[in-house]
Amino acid sequence: MLKLIKNAEVWSPEYLGQQDVLIADGRIAAINTDIDLNSQSVDVQVIDATGLWLMPGFVDPLAHFNGGGGEGGFHTRTPDMPITDAFSAGITTMVSGLGTDASTRSLMDMLAKACALENEGLSTFCYTGSYEYPIKTISGSVRDDLILIDKFIGVGEVAIADKRGSQITPHELARLAADAKVGGLLSGKSGIVFLHVGDEPSMLSVAEHACADFDVTANQFYPTHINRHRQLMESAVQFAQQGAVLDLTTSTTPELLAAGEIAAADALGELLELGVDENHISFSTDCNASLPDFDKAGKLRGLKVGRAQSLLESVQQALAKGIPTTKVLKAAGTNAADRLKLPRKGHIAVGADADILLMNQEDQSITYVIAKGKMVVELGKPLKFGEFQGS
Template structure:
């Protein structure tokens, strides 16, 4: 079936004005102000967007498909993510990592969950490794994981500036980054080193040391949780101007905000004010990770779960705060896609995957979602559920 969306204000993410968009075989086949299909025997579903905003399906560079956490004991391990969480957030592409727990959570289980979500329509990728060093892999090496396993596109989220990390040295991080880079080069993938940044005083100093002392470029690193506090934002802005992509975490809690974390939408505006290029900023959900609350001595006081819908909420807050729509949709879709070398994602152009969201221009409510031309939400109703979901 062909699907023709008419009278949509298209953001590619740049504002293209009112256009019609034709989807065929999972891709975008045509974009024009007035599209008319002629000929008999052509099965076409036509949808009038009524001037709603048609935007790229969002790209989430960090989620946790098989859950995570457990910092409060086995009973606090977070649950597996269902596909409905991604659909209700308008996220068409997600990348999963392990995190703190690489003992009871495994890369193999994460890959199985990634394939399961793919079977239901979501585009999925994974990072090899976890918080820890030496790096946990499937094949025995970072390089081989990236070369031999299709869904593996980098290493992450390796922890720095965090008591839960392995306190790795600059030489060890340089070696990991080099292995990831070569694995990416040989497989045609991004080969990024995706870093979890904790709230310790060392901040991003390890990255600075690696790039000063070793032959590793700053843009090899892709750090997340940059919105933890103002000092980290400022140091991140400095490195972003040297070419490093920064990722902001949308999931948060009142406790974390009270301790200085900056909500992602506010941090996007802050980074732009600091002179960081739009192209150097992305946002992620940390979906199904644990969001622990530690005291000054590292003792756990409580934890909550990261939410996929936090990305949509951040998009809506950015728009309400007056950030230009083209900027917002670049931050939520195209920037991560480009950094991760997902060439057919995060954009509305001929030949790109037909991952599309329809938003109301007044309330910014998400009404319709397509994954590679397949309708996943219709007027707010989710059409695809997990195998065991009611």
């Protein structure tokens, strides 16, 4: 069935004004001020979007489809992500990584979960590897994983400045970036190295030295958790000016905020004020990862789970702070899609995938979510559930 969305205020993420949007075969077929399909022979679902913003579905560059963590023992391994978590938050595209644990969790299990979520309507991709170095892969090499396995688009999240990482050297990181770059070139993928940045004083220095001392550039790296503390955020400005996209984590806890973490919406505003290009900032949820709280001696005090809903909440908070809508939407999806070379994601344009979020202008609540042309949230209620979720 065709879908025709009428009278929406369209953000592409740039503002396009009031438009009608036609969806056919999972793609955006037309955008015009007045699309009329007044024919008895055309089966079309018409959605009146008066009073609604129409925007690209959110793109999350870091999730953990098959859970993560376990820093408090086996009983603290976090659960798999149900598909309703993504759709209810307006997320239509997600990229998964393994994170800390590549021993009791595997790339193959993550890949299977990604395929399951794809079958249920979510657009999914993955990073090969994990926190640790040497990198664990499926094929035996990062390059071959990117070339031969369709869903793998980069490597990550590789840990730096973190006691849980493998203390990778600049030379090792440069070799990894070069290998990922070639794999990306040969497969038409981003070949990005997605970096987990911990809270140690070294911050981004390993990546900075890799760029200074070897033939790799900052835009080959995609560092996340940049809002972990203000010193890290301010030190990352120059790295962004050299070409890196800075990723802000939307999932947080009161304990992490009390320890100095900056809420993603606040960090977005501060980075923009510090002169970071609006095209070089993104949001990610880190959903279904563990959010551990360590004391100064490294002892675990508690652990919570990252939430997909935090991305929507951060968008709402950023809009409430008066950050321009286009800049917020770029952070919520467009910039990640562009950096990860997902050309049909993150934009409202003819030929783009019909991943569409319709939001109430008054309170920024979700009214409809369309994923690959199919309605998955209607009037704020989820329509699509996982195989074993029920409804």
